[in-house]
Amino acid sequence: MLDYHFIVENLAAVKKNIADRFMNADVDAVVTLFKKRTELTTALQNLQQQKNAVAAAMKGKLALDKRTALIEEGKQLKDAAAKAEADLAVVEKALDAEARRIPNMAHPEAPIGREDKDGLEVKRVGEPRRFDFVPKDHVQLGQELDVIDFDAATKVSGVKFYYLKNQGVFLELGLVRYALDILLKKGFTPFITPDVAKESVLEGIGFSPRGAESNIYTLEGEDTCLVGTAEITLGGYYSNTVLSKDKLPLKLAGLSHCFRKEAGAAGQFSKGLYRVHQFTKLEMFVYCLPEESDEFHRELRAIEEEIFSGLEIPFRVVDTCTGDLGAPAYRKWDLEAWMPGRNVHTSAPVESNDVVHAPQSVGSWGEVTSTSNCTDYQARRLNVRFKDDDGKNRFVHMLNGTAVAVSRAIIALLENFQQAGGSVLLPKALVPYCGFEKIEKKRG
Numbered sequence: 001m002l003d004y005h006f007i008v009e010n011l012a013a014v015k016k017n018i019a020d021r022f023m024n025a026d027v028d029a030v031v032t033l034f035k036k037r038t039e040l041t042t043a044l045q046n047l048q049q050q051k052n053a054v055a056a057a058m059k060g061k062l063a064l065d066k067r068t069a070l071i072e073e074g075k076q077l078k079d080a081a082a083k084a085e086a087d088l089a090v091v092e093k094a095l096d097a098e099a100r101r102i103p104n105m106a107h108p109e110a111p112i113g114r115e116d117k118d119g120l121e122v123k124r125v126g127e128p129r130r131f132d133f134v135p136k137d138h139v140q141l142g143q144e145l146d147v148i149d150f151d152a153a154t155k156v157s158g159v160k161f162y163y164l165k166n167q168g169v170f171l172e173l174g175l176v177r178y179a180l181d182i183l184l185k186k187g188f189t190p191f192i193t194p195d196v197a198k199e200s201v202l203e204g205i206g207f208s209p210r211g212a213e214s215n216i217y218t219l220e221g222e223d224t225c226l227v228g229t230a231e232i233t234l235g236g237y238y239s240n241t242v243l244s245k246d247k248l249p250l251k252l253a254g255l256s257h258c259f260r261k262e263a264g265a266a267g268q269f270s271k272g273l274y275r276v277h278q279f280t281k282l283e284m285f286v287y288c289l290p291e292e293s294d295e296f297h298r299e300l301r302a303i304e305e306e307i308f309s310g311l312e313i314p315f316r317v318v319d320t321c322t323g324d325l326g327a328p329a330y331r332k333w334d335l336e337a338w339m340p341g342r343n344v345h346t347s348a349p350v351e352s353n354d355v356v357h358a359p360q361s362v363g364s365w366g367e368v369t370s371t372s373n374c375t376d377y378q379a380r381r382l383n384v385r386f387k388d389d390d391g392k393n394r395f396v397h398m399l400n401g402t403a404v405a406v407s408r409a410i411i412a413l414l415e416n417f418q419q420a421g422g423s424v425l426l427p428k429a430l431v432p433y434c435g436f437e438k439i440e441k442k443r444g
Helices: 004-009 011-020 027-057 064-099 138-144 150-156 167-185 199-205 230-236 290-310 377-382 406-416 428-434
Strands: 120-125 189-192 196-198 224-226 241-243 250-259 278-288 315-319 331-339 364-373 384-387 393-395 397-405
Touching: 004 011, 004 027, 004 064, 011 027, 027 064, 120 290, 138 150, 138 406, 167 189, 167 250, 167 278, 167 290, 167 397, 167 406, 167 428, 189 230, 196 199, 196 230, 199 224, 199 230, 199 377, 230 250, 230 278, 230 377, 230 397, 278 290, 278 406, 290 315, 290 331, 290 364, 290 397, 315 364, 331 406, 364 406, 377 384, 377 397, 397 406
Parallel strands: 189 250, 241 384
Antiparallel strands: 120 315, 196 224, 250 278, 278 397, 315 331, 331 364, 364 397, 384 393
């Protein structure tokens, strides 16, 4: 959340930021509640001082009537302090609830817009492949190569689940190890995180564990949820902790399953592996000094670019617009891979995204990673601090970034490296991790 003093002193800017993000939050209520809390805190402190004065006076030699009067005054002060504490607790709870609805301030360069299409492309790497045959999407490829089974998963688990099988298993494991080796060279500490987290941690990170718009699976009868990303478990790792400044930055890499309801996710771009209820993801997370977070945000983006450049998959980087940032993010970059299996047709040649494609293919970009600088927004909610050189406790800055979301990486690999005969070649960087160069149909 934002600092209360910052909200009061920058009221107009905070309101504009909320409007730019197309969100709803009552900033005036926060200001009113903050002032009320200040008044109640001051009044409570005064009552405590008076109680201390009465207690000190009671230690001396006093006449009976004087002692009786002090005892009565002490009782009245005690009752008044108890009421003030109760009133303060109510105001603090209301203040916290209202303040949590206010999003983080957005970076000055973040493009203003409502939807993902309003993001700004800032970089493009590689050229979309031109096919001389009708390309297949990953659903058809996965089924024909017997590496993905959606039908059996629907029967067993429901829609938006899948089985990986045969070489698909090694493709997932290979992607994870390939990305993890890159992170180890960058100084990240590897974790396999729990798949369950307390609701308080989710709320601290900025996820809504309950409600109609929640994308989170809650566990019935418990104050816990299945995590949608290891950002939650890595971000909660140091909650309520004062970190040593000399240990910063802390760079963590968390491997976890991710569970998401994906309610309402429909359309051709959501089919297959693109939006599923469960997938594997390797997540990057950084705790750092406030003055270093912009630099580490660029580093996380560079790592994502390195991972997908090594996989030889064409991609572009998009500066996410304000309406698509998510409440905790100060700035977010999305990395979108070219997915040639989208919009497959057999019509005349078309021009899309400044690239001319073969008559049969009209692919498009699909998000595969993102990286966010959340500044001290999450740290305030989770109470993660460090002691500065003056001995003062300050909030760290927290950042996250996807190293590889396996399901979406598989989409890009299958569709970009498919061959006319139906097989799929692997990029050279992935071959040592998978143990084979090609995925092809089983014979017999």
